[in-house]
Amino acid sequence: MAKRLASWDSIIILLTLAVLVIASLAVDNFGTSRNFTFMVLDLLPIILVALPMTFIIVTGEIDLSVASTLGLTSSLMGWFWNQGLSIETIIPLCVLIGAIAGVLNGFLITGLGLPSLAVTIGTLALYRGLALVVLGDGAVADFPFSYTGWVTGTIADGAVPNVLILIVVLALIFGVLLHATPIGRSLYAIGANAQAAHFAGIRVARTKFWLYVVSGAVAGLVGVLWTLRYSSARADNGAGLELAVVAAVLLGGVSIFGGKGSLPGVLAGVVLLTALQNALRLEDVSGQALNIVTGALLVLSVLLPNVISSIRGNWQRRKLRQSAA
Amino acid sequence: MLRHRLAAVFAATLLVTAGCGGTTKDSSSSSGNQQASATADPNAKLKEGLKIAYLPKQLNNPYSDVETSGGEEAVKELKGEYKKVGPNDAAASSQVSYINTLIQQQQDVIVVAANDPNAVCPSLNQARAAKIKVVTFDSDASKTCRDAFINQATTEGIGQSLAKMALEQAGGEGEIAVLSATPNATNQNAWIEVMKTELAKPDYAKLKLVKIAYGNDDDQKSFQEAQGLLQSYPNLKVIVAPTTVGIAAAARYISSSSYKGKVQVTGLGLPNQMRQYVKDNTVKKFALWNPADIGYLAAYAGAALASGQITGAEGDKFTAGKLGEYTIGKDGEIVLGPPTEFTAENIDKFNF
Numbered sequence: 056m057a058k059r060l061a062s063w064d065s066i067i068i069l070l071t072l073a074v075l076v077i078a079s080l081a082v083d084n085f086g087t088s089r090n091f092t093f094m095v096l097d098l099l100p101i102i103l104v105a106l107p108m109t110f111i112i113v114t115g116e117i118d119l120s121v122a123s124t125l126g127l128t129s130s131l132m133g134w135f136w137n138q139g140l141s142i143e144t145i146i147p148l149c150v151l152i153g154a155i156a157g158v159l160n161g162f163l164i165t166g167l168g169l170p171s172l173a174v175t176i177g178t179l180a181l182y183r184g185l186a187l188v189v190l191g192d193g194a195v196a197d198f199p200f201s202y203t204g205w206v207t208g209t210i211a212d213g214a215v216p217n218v219l220i221l222i223v224v225l226a227l228i229f230g231v232l233l234h235a236t237p238i239g240r241s242l243y244a245i246g247a248n249a250q251a252a253h254f255a256g257i258r259v260a261r262t263k264f265w266l267y268v269v270s271g272a273v274a275g276l277v278g279v280l281w282t283l284r285y286s287s288a289r290a291d292n293g294a295g296l297e298l299a300v301v302a303a304v305l306l307g308g309v310s311i312f313g314g315k316g317s318l319p320g321v322l323a324g325v326v327l328l329t330a331l332q333n334a335l336r337l338e339d340v341s342g343q344a345l346n347i348v349t350g351a352l353l354v355l356s357v358l359l360p361n362v363i364s365s366i367r368g369n370w371q372r373r374k375l376r377q378s379a380a
Numbered sequence: 381m382l383r384h385r386l387a388a389v390f391a392a393t394l395l396v397t398a399g400c401g402g403t404t405k406d407s408s409s410s411s412g413n414q415q416a417s418a419t420a421d422p423n424a425k426l427k428e429g430l431k432i433a434y435l436p437k438q439l440n441n442p443y444s445d446v447e448t449s450g451g452e453e454a455v456k457e458l459k460g461e462y463k464k465v466g467p468n469d470a471a472a473s474s475q476v477s478y479i480n481t482l483i484q485q486q487q488d489v490i491v492v493a494a495n496d497p498n499a500v501c502p503s504l505n506q507a508r509a510a511k512i513k514v515v516t517f518d519s520d521a522s523k524t525c526r527d528a529f530i531n532q533a534t535t536e537g538i539g540q541s542l543a544k545m546a547l548e549q550a551g552g553e554g555e556i557a558v559l560s561a562t563p564n565a566t567n568q569n570a571w572i573e574v575m576k577t578e579l580a581k582p583d584y585a586k587l588k589l590v591k592i593a594y595g596n597d598d599d600q601k602s603f604q605e606a607q608g609l610l611q612s613y614p615n616l617k618v619i620v621a622p623t624t625v626g627i628a629a630a631a632r633y634i635s636s637s638s639y640k641g642k643v644q645v646t647g648l649g650l651p652n653q654m655r656q657y658v659k660d661n662t663v664k665k666f667a668l669w670n671p672a673d674i675g676y677l678a679a680y681a682g683a684a685l686a687s688g689q690i691t692g693a694e695g696d697k698f699t700a701g702k703l704g705e706y707t708i709g710k711d712g713e714i715v716l717g718p719p720t721e722f723t724a725e726n727i728d729k730f731n732f
Contacts, residue, residue: 083485089483089484090484093477093481093484139404139405141404142402143403144402196499203502207502281473286498286502287472287473287496287499289472289499291471292472292473294471295469332477336465336477337481337484339463342466
């Protein structure tokens, strides 16, 4: 339990709560229900894409193509809409196309055994390129208000944004899967030692394959939500989002080498980054300074756990030496 | 196992959605968020202490810096609070978080150059619901989500100004030629059309347009086209270039040739590019809208809206400080006016 408390993800959770409390007290207009809605809308794409990304990074892999998959589904959504398809058909179709993009990633990585970093950098360019082929520089904007209004709206016009339900449901599903099922435990085993996991009877390649499919499907769904939130289907939608997602996952205490991390930590990481940016913007901190703050935070999040563990190691060695003497 | 479950989910969603008719492009009519029209009180005094925030397409763009500097000057005159915020990139959606922040800060006026006419719409309408006035400049947002748009220049205004400068520079008579961008450049062609209409008027009877050349907005090609014009038309008096690339290339050619002083160059140019040719007397006068005035006018329009002097309806009138009186046109458009003319006397006041 003591170890649990000192772990990085619990530090991040506490830090996030501290930032939320301090910002509510010190920053004007931070703790209002409208600002809460704005924050939830800002963190929606990051948090949803971060769910499968956490799974993938826990297994020691990465998926950098998510933002381009988002752009591709956003483009296609506009194109389908112009072709006269109904929005109720387009939405599942876009999720399906996202999943197919994930199938390609999964096949190249697990089928052909290529490194995920290289493959998904490649498909990052490929999917964004396809998005531009579909829609070019143009934008499609005339989506029905019943859908765009739902994404930006709140439940019964109160304080709870509609999309928060979606976030909570998906976070619960992914959280239970990762922390309370054999599937989740097998992911940690793969990340800690893929070979050992294989000998323990875990189907490593097949598990990883499905992670990419799920990651693609979620990216497709977020492409739809993004398009509806901004009422604008564009090929450049979500550009650069993959970095925000990976940053939040690492900040949340997931090890880039795999095998370590928890979903609550990641959720806290996303909330921390979004809340900090929101509060600093309300205080009129410029965009450049904002980038510096988030950048420094990320470097610290990678640096500190290492420093802590090496200090702890030194201390333990000294104690061992003392007891030996 | 996982495979079957996922397949089942997809199949189920597809079945559900295929069953019903659904919402398509044809069946849905986009619902504009038209605000209830209040009545304007032309005698209302401009309020002091208004919080006016500028949101350019992105920060650190020299052109938009000049625009917002005009805004800062106007907000100072209005005794308001000026602020400039903006994203580091010009992506369609990156302005939205900034608009949301401005709503939270309860600004009185948001002056925005929209990166995407539609992506900013929902949040701009939220701002208007929170009693914030929205003025667009540079590039307009969809007209259902702003109160007024500052239009830098009309096609007519530019075309007339080009014809007028040509007449002045030619001394009332003689041959003139146009050095344009590409043969299918929309803006340039529209301006040239207006110019031709002007030239047909009696005042311009002694002016003869001999040729429209195209430099393709390429420096070298424009330079060669200017050279070619003078070889074909030795009596040419004025080259009119309605493009910043063309006018700079033509001026460079004339300034280094024996035609210097005999042939005039005029048109649309950037003061920083044209300064040396104005100083060495190759160019006596050229024009462009003044970006600082765009920001300046936007502040006064915003203040007039926030003070209830105008509502953004066609025909509303207000006074914009040193720029004088303006009338709101169709769809809430406010036209800045004829382009600013740059000469040896005033060019050092401009840095863009």
